Amino acid sequence: MKAINIIQPGGPEVLKMRNCEKPHPGQGEVLIHVKAAGVNRPDVMQRQGKYPAPKGAPPDIPGLEVAGIVERVGEGVLGWREGDRACALVAGGGYAEYVDVPAGQCLPIPEPLSFVEAAGLPETVFTVWHNVFQRGRLQSGESFLVHGGSSGIGITAIQLANIMGARVFATAGTSEKCRFCESLGAQQCINYRQQDFATEMANGIDVILDMVGGPYFAKNLGILNADGRLVYINAMLGREVELDIMKMMLKRLTITGSTLRAREVAFKASLAKEIREKVWPLMSEGKFKPVIYQTFPLEDAAKAHALMESSEHIGKIILEVAREM
Secondary structure (H helix, E strand, C coil): CEEEEECCCCCHHHEEEEECCCCCCCCCEEEEEEEEEEECHHHHHHHCCCCCCCCCCCCCCCCCEEEEEEEEECCCCCCCCCCCEEEEECCCCCCECEEEEEHHHEEECCCCCCHHHHHCCHHHHHHHHHHHHHHCCCCCCCEEEECCCCCHHHHHHHHHHHHCCCEEEEEECCHHHHHHHHHHCCCEEEECCCCCHHHHCCCCEEEEEECCCCCHHHHHHHHEEEEEEEEECCCCCCCCCCCCHHHHHHHCCEEEECCCCCCCHHHHHHHHHHHHHHCHHHHHCCCCCCCEEEEEEHHHHHHHHHHHHHCCCCCEEEEECCCCC
């Protein structure tokens, strides 16, 4: 099969198409013939040598989410058949024509969606559902702030939090991005290049989803309401911060966070089951959809990574492995 390989740590140019051995599904796995694969920040970090693949995942083929057709079903798999349309969260190996995936991490592609659209779902929906609604315990009527509102994660978080009845706020880096976030359901999006989000959000927030870290940490604590929850999924501007423990105690704050990639298969399967029950129907009803910014052929993965690093995009960047007929 053809796959994109990281030939050495470095810039986008280190991503090269190569011929690799086609994987075979093991016990409890399915083999997916990939039609499209999502591009995510962790892929960029892996390419840079900052985020190695977990044990069992291909060490040099990035890609955390795919959509395609089930080609083979491994021993012991129930509920999937050859020919089924599926999207999946994978620990790596998504930038390829084929990938083997634990069956529990697969979800059926909702009928209105194309393979390209479906490839933009798993990483963002799994991340948002776990961190905002499970760890962050966001409830209807509460206020919610997501930093990076125009990212794939941000767009998913805005839509789902709004659907669930929260009052949604966001930050983004341009006026265009802010307008887009507001069109998705954010009551206010703050252009962090022109305004201080801590000043704008002085009335208080119940749950914050942050992927920035660094200088945002103290400001986040300052605007959280009593019993507020701060949830981290990345720390792009720095992972080491100073914590005012007394402020945390007086406001009874919860500071938490998570990564999904190295979590056990059983956890991801349980998360997928809940997402299928609570989020998937929203797409069939037209209440929630992925936002695709641009697609690239698989061989142009380097261009896709360059776009990701530019932060010019609004929504998901997708690699088309095989064009739909």
